[in-house]
Amino acid sequence: MSGRETELVIALVAAVGTDLAMLTDELSTELNEYGYTTRCIRLSGFLEELRRETFSSLPFDERLFQAMDSGNALRREWERGDALALAAVSDIVATRGQLTSGMVGDGEDAQPLGLERHAFVIRSLKTPDELRTLRAVYGPRLFVIAAFSPEKSRLAHLADEIRRSRSDNDPSRWKHQPEELIRRDMDEEKSEGQDVSDTFHRADFFIRGGDADVARKDIERTLRIIFGDPFATPTKDEHAQFLAAGEARRSAELGRQVGAAIVDGRGAVVALGANEVPIAGGGSYWEGDGRTDNREFAAHEIETNKRAQQELAETIAGKLEAGFAETLGVLGHESEAAAHAAAALAGDLPQKLLAAGLKDITEFGRAVHAEMDALLDAARRGVAVQGCSAHTTTFPLSQLCPPSDRSRNRQGGFCRALREEQGA
Secondary structure: OOOOHHEEEEEEEEEOOOOHHHHHHHHHHHOOOOEEEEEEEHHHHHHHHHHHHOOOOHHHHHHHHHHHHHHHHHHHHOOOHHHHHHHHHHHHHHHHHHHOEEOHHHHHHHHOOOOOEEEEEEEEEEHHHHHHHHHHHHHHEEEEEEEEEHHHHHHHHHHHHHHHHHOOOOOOOOOOOHHHHHHHHHOOOOOOOOOOOOOOHHHOOOOOOOOOOHHHHHHHHHHHHHOOOOOOOOOOHHHHHHHHHHHHHHOOOOOOOEEEEEOOOOOEEEEEEEOEEOOOOOOOOOOOOOOOOOOOHHHOOOHHHHHHHHHHHHOOOOOHHHHHHHHHHHHOOHHHHHHHHHHHHHHEEEHHHHHHOHOOOOOOOOOOHHHHHHHHHHOOOOOOOOOOOEEEEOOOHHHHHHHHHHHOOOHHHHHHHHHOOOOO
């Protein structure tokens, strides 16, 4: 095989507080068993150069917070959510140029050849745009690994790092608390902000990153699959996740397409479901089933739930603006400046309201949720789901896998991860 064929790009996705240094070391050690040289690329490492800022000497909590600010600023200036991914691509090209004289392409389009048995490990992706760009550039040579670590473990890891960097055991004197950093990392309100929650589930592989021994086993198995070991076959959970991913292809929802699979303890399929518009008599629309197509894309130009969210945000913002103007009038502050102040208050308020939680409301959509579709399918056929596992292609509705169900059901896939995140 040529260098271009053996070169790998591995991108990690993980919430802040996950021990990425440990995961990168374990990954490098395992890749070495396959004769690979590993180069780690830290996306945050590009920020000081690109933004001409210096924050590497700050205490850990301030350094992390400043890096988030800097990343947001870079994405805003470049008007690209994949700004740091582009920096990583440029760095990989430069590294190739240093280590090989071989070129591909002609003239100005010529690029250095890929490096033989060389793996670039990128840590860590924070936006869906970064992931999409890397997929477009590297195609099948890119493997995205998402590492899950329970929130309790991440809080402890962040506290240890802050304590060590400050030589101070009193959290009240820390500028930023671990909980604040975790909340910001998962889903920022700003359009250019980090959004790990919408990036994580798009990975190719999912490993457990809270314990070094467990992570080592997961990484070892992941690499066996990547390198084509014919005896590394899917586990029951992985097969169920595969079925859920296939079911998601049946959805034509305008927002996102979600699939769900319910399997029993032996891995046998109990029910499947997709987020799709339901039909009279049970079930949902299928392509070519002879019915008048009344799915979302055929009936509306915008997803009904998103439209309802926007209308609700605008209604609330309008009422607040009117109330503010009325209050100013009562206080005797009616003026052009006061009117401008009221308008400025309400200007971007709809988007702020959406980011504050309105966008998470899912009650107005015409489509049934994938998890509920699977449960209803089982109910229509009289099939019990007690003791089964539910697998979805994204984080499930918390209402469908509450902590109180733990004694009665074994919730699988993302349900189990969600319960751990909720501290159940």
